[in-house]
Amino acid sequence: xPSSGSCSSSTVRGGGGDITTARGYVMRALPIDEALPALQAxxxxxxxxxxxxxxxxxxxTRVPLALLQASWLGTQKIVMLEPRRLAARAAAQYMAxxxxxxxxxxxxxxxxxxxxxSKETRIEVVTEGVxxxxxxxxxxxxxxxxxxxxxxxxxxxxxxxGLALVLETQQQLREDLRVxxxxxxxxxxxxAQLIADGAGAAPVVRSRGRMFPITTHHCASRSDxxxxxxxxxxxxxxxxxxxxxxxxxxxxxxxxxxTAERLEGSVPPNVDVYVLHGSMPLAEQDAALAPAxxxxxxxxxxxxxxxxxxxxxxxRVVVDAGWSRIPRYDSVAGLTRLHTVRxxxxxxxxxxxxxGRTAPGTCYRLWDVHEEHxxxxxxxxxxxxxxxxxxxxxxxxAGIADPTQLRWLDVPRPGPFAQARQLLAQLGAxxxxxxxxxxxxxxxxxxxxxxxxxxxxxxxxxxxxxxGAAIAALLEERDVVRGEGFGTTPADLRLRTELLQRGGDGGxxxxxxxxxxxxxxxxxxxSAEDLVRRIDHSARLQPWEDTETGALLxxxxxxxxxxxxxxxxxxxxxxNGSGAVLPKGDSLHDAPYLAVAELEGQPPEYRIARAAPLKxxxxxxxxxDQIVRESVVAWDERPRGVKAVERTMxxxxxxxxxxxxxxxxxxxxxxLLEQLARMGVSAWPWxxxxxxxxxxLAFVHHHDASWPDVSDEALVASRAEWLGxxxxxxxxxGQLEQVDWHEALxxxxxxxxxxxxxxxxxxxxxVPSGSRIAIDYSEPAAPVLAVKLQEVFGWTATPMLYDxxxxxxxxxxxxxxxxxxxxxxxxxxxxxSYFEVRKELRGRYPRHPWPDDPLTAEATRxxxxxxx
Numbered sequence: 001x002p003s004s005g006s007c008s009s010s011t012v013r014g015g016g017g018d019i020t021t022a023r024g025y026v027m028r029a030l031p032i033d034e035a036l037p038a039l040q041a042x043x044x045x046x047x048x049x050x051x052x053x054x055x056x057x058x059x060x061t062r063v064p065l066a067l068l069q070a071s072w073l074g075t076q077k078i079v080m081l082e083p084r085r086l087a088a089r090a091a092a093q094y095m096a097x098x099x100x101x102x103x104x105x106x107x108x109x110x111x112x113x114x115x116x117x118s119k120e121t122r123i124e125v126v127t128e129g130v131x132x133x134x135x136x137x138x139x140x141x142x143x144x145x146x147x148x149x150x151x152x153x154x155x156x157x158x159x160x161x162g163l164a165l166v167l168e169t170q171q172q173l174r175e176d177l178r179v180x181x182x183x184x185x186x187x188x189x190x191x192a193q194l195i196a197d198g199a200g201a202a203p204v205v206r207s208r209g210r211m212f213p214i215t216t217h218h219c220a221s222r223s224d225x226x227x228x229x230x231x232x233x234x235x236x237x238x239x240x241x242x243x244x245x246x247x248x249x250x251x252x253x254x255x256x257x258x259t260a261e262r263l264e265g266s267v268p269p270n271v272d273v274y275v276l277h278g279s280m281p282l283a284e285q286d287a288a289l290a291p292a293x294x295x296x297x298x299x300x301x302x303x304x305x306x307x308x309x310x311x312x313x314x315x316r317v318v319v320d321a322g323w324s325r326i327p328r329y330d331s332v333a334g335l336t337r338l339h340t341v342r343x344x345x346x347x348x349x350x351x352x353x354x355x356g357r358t359a360p361g362t363c364y365r366l367w368d369v370h371e372e373h374x375x376x377x378x379x380x381x382x383x384x385x386x387x388x389x390x391x392x393x394x395x396x397x398a399g400i401a402d403p404t405q406l407r408w409l410d411v412p413r414p415g416p417f418a419q420a421r422q423l424l425a426q427l428g429a430x431x432x433x434x435x436x437x438x439x440x441x442x443x444x445x446x447x448x449x450x451x452x453x454x455x456x457x458x459x460x461x462x463x464x465x466x467x468g469a470a471i472a473a474l475l476e477e478r479d480v481v482r483g484e485g486f487g488t489t490p491a492d493l494r495l496r497t498e499l500l501q502r503g504g505d506g507g508x509x510x511x512x513x514x515x516x517x518x519x520x521x522x523x524x525x526x527s528a529e530d531l532v533r534r535i536d537h538s539a540r541l542q543p544w545e546d547t548e549t550g551a552l553l554x555x556x557x558x559x560x561x562x563x564x565x566x567x568x569x570x571x572x573x574x575x576n577g578s579g580a581v582l583p584k585g586d587s588l589h590d591a592p593y594l595a596v597a598e599l600e601g602q603p604p605e606y607r608i609a610r611a612a613p614l615k616x617x618x619x620x621x622x623x624x625d626q627i628v629r630e631s632v633v634a635w636d637e638r639p640r641g642v643k644a645v646e647r648t649m650x651x652x653x654x655x656x657x658x659x660x661x662x663x664x665x666x667x668x669x670x671x672l673l674e675q676l677a678r679m680g681v682s683a684w685p686w687x688x689x690x691x692x693x694x695x696x697l698a699f700v701h702h703h704d705a706s707w708p709d710v711s712d713e714a715l716v717a718s719r720a721e722w723l724g725x726x727x728x729x730x731x732x733x734g735q736l737e738q739v740d741w742h743e744a745l746x747x748x749x750x751x752x753x754x755x756x757x758x759x760x761x762x763x764x765x766x767v768p769s770g771s772r773i774a775i776d777y778s779e780p781a782a783p784v785l786a787v788k789l790q791e792v793f794g795w796t797a798t799p800m801l802y803d804x805x806x807x808x809x810x811x812x813x814x815x816x817x818x819x820x821x822x823x824x825x826x827x828x829x830x831x832x833s834y835f836e837v838r839k840e841l842r843g844r845y846p847r848h849p850w851p852d853d854p855l856t857a858e859a860t861r862x863x864x865x866x867x868x
């Protein structure tokens with residue numbers, strides 16, 4: 001048990017096994033052997049079957065060999081789909097060794113960029129889009145008698161797509177074709193219903209499997225401890241506490257590299273440290289998978305590729321960091337980004353099972369046991385989160401525009417699928433009717449995602465095939481430029497194409513604090529050479545000029561053409577409307593236009609990771625049919641007026657803008673009205689007369705809904721009708737202020753009601769002193785008259801509005817214009833409260849009259865002359 005950290009332990013138990021001879025070959029007995037007779041019988045009787053077998057049962061390497069002798073297969077071949085290249089190669093090599101042959105004999109494989117098959121090959125292990133291309137070449141799969149889907153529980157996009165297409169082929173063209181779905185952890189009954197044939201749901205064969213006892217330690221890392229530090233610490237302790245080799249699960253290559261650096265020199269001298277991931281050379285993969293030499297031990301730092309299918313010989317200990325890196329498609333940005341997420345409980349159990357395949361083992365989990373309650377039960381199917389452009393292209397190649405025609409466990413979501421087809425149309429893969437074009441057919445034949453396949457084909461047509469192949473290979477593989485420490489790398493893709501030409505010599509990279517991954521450069525250059533030959537069999541990878549890097553990149557990523565925003569910071573607006581920024585000090589920071597291949601981070605502003613400069617003339621030349629010229633008439637806050645311009649637009653970016661001298665009057669009016677709605681009624685340039693009219697109209701509408709509604713909402717909703725006719729020739733805020741707003745409002749009142757308005761809601765009221773005082777209608781339910789108390793002597797009752805139905809609210813003021821009484825009952829005030837007011841104020845305002853009988857006193861607005 002590790003000496004540092006807090007750990008808790010539990011043990012999972014299983015059974016054992018021995019050596020036997022099976023079906024003419026000398027093979028180690030595996031748990032799957034017990035289930036093979038039932039599986040063979042099922043496929044003899046039916047064309048479909050499901051096999052459930054836990055990790056380590058041996059299904060990947062045993063089942064294809066067992067089916068070779070089936071009578072229904074005859075001389076036909078078996079094709080088995082694996083979700084990962086590394087697992088496909090390893091499975092083929094293991095089966096070939098079992099037969100005492102080399103790969104390419106009875107057993108071979110086809111993966112992207114590499115094929116090892118011959119005329120003698122009966123079992124082909126394939127991955128990625130290979131199965132779809134086989135179907136595209138021959139929809140009947142002539143010569144193949146069975147299609148096996150291994151590790152289907154991983155629910156890779158290609159597995160879901162491949163199964164849907166094969167089931168369609170089986171149903172329409174090949175009733176004799178066998179389909180077998182194999183999985184370690186899966187709801188077999190649901191799959192059995194999905195792949196049902198004419199006889200009903202597919203038979204489900206289950207293997208109990210075998211697992212030796214595994215003791216599990218939960219060892220949470222400290223809060224201040226990085227993943228690599230915690231992992232290397234537990235690995236060192238495990239090497240001391242346990243026998244056997246150690247398999248370590250980490251989310252990605254960066255964590256692998258940093259953990260390896262920490263382990264270097266800190267493990268015993270007889271321990272070798274390997275990394276294992278899908279993009280490493282085959283010889284290095286073999287070294288990581290092979291048993292350690294006698295007297296030595298090994299630590300294998302792996303990504304999730306070793307969860308299933310692969311067997312790393314000699315492993316007795318698993319250290320699981322508990323994270324996985326998965327691709328998720330961001331439909332807003334139109335790109336796929338890698339997310340580091342917690343493993344599911346199913347994945348964690350499969351990883352632990354690697355420790356108990358051949359002997360009792362130990363698993364160290366770098367999390368607290370209570371955290372597992374928050375883990376997902378199983379990983380989400382890739383089809384839910386993936387970019388569907390490859391799927392849409394392969395379906396189009398099969399003549400299928402609507403994916404609901406096929407059978408799926410999870411149907412592709414309509415929104416992302418429509419977005420994928422829209423991209424394919426932009427790339428010229430689909431015509432106006434949504435059918436695949438000859439260009440799309442050629443794209444589908446290449447082992448590349450659609451954007452990069454399009455790039456390669458366009459590069460060939462332009463006489464730039466070597467450059468196009470180099471760009472495609474660079475983007476298909478992991479970045480060949482590494483930053484020092486945890487710093488960012490320069491974004492310019494031309495630095496990468498130069499690296500390929502110079503054979504990995506970093507050259508100018510050092511000035512950016514970066515260096516080249518020479519192994520990565522070698523892999524990418526080999527991929528570029530393979531791609532050149534695939535596109536043009538007679539061509540070779542020749543030296544190239546990188547002057548068209550941006551133009552070719554833009555053709556592959558038309559939605560990510562970017563324009564620099566104004567300002568000192570290198571911030572960009574993408575054609576699709578997203579925002580992006582270059583790393584500080586990047587060499588591309590002054591480029592007015594970029595073609596962006598890779599974005600990182602989160603909205604609202606992504607970080608540009610790989611891009612190339614682009615010229616305006618290249619944009620016009622390559623996207624001329626997509627450039628839109630439009631007249632834009634809109635409010636501009638800076639001059640506070642309507643601005644009219646002619647714009648040349650490519651999506652969200654403006655390529656050119658020039659003033660429009662004589663804009664359409666209706667567009668100007670519409671822009672003004674839209675701005676007024678945006679501002680809100682309270683911010684409009686009302687004059688006092690217009691505001692008072694609005695208040696009077698609100699008063700009469702409050703008491704009779706047949707009068708015009710002048711609330712904020714109503715004025716905004718009807719602004720075109722009542723205000724629009726007054727906006728002729730108006731373009732600026734100053735001109736808006738000069739509009740006759742009173743007359744505009746008055747126009748809302750029918751002629752038949754205008755005279756009644758003055759009667760029902762007069763603007764002023766004459767008081768006994770002879771003064772005409774304005775009525776305040778700001779509160780429609782209770783209009784106010786504010787008047788000096790001395791001016792209403794003689795008024796015996798409260799004045800009424802609205803034909804005597806609405807009493808006015810009197811604010812009776814002192815000589816200093818301060819309210820001394822608010823009342824709607826003037827008669828009651830005279831007989832009661834007046835005398836209290838008189839008593840309080842008479843001494844303070846002796847020059848103003850305070851009569852004993854206010855009803856008979858003369859009203860006045862003046863004070864007594866001094867000295868009287």
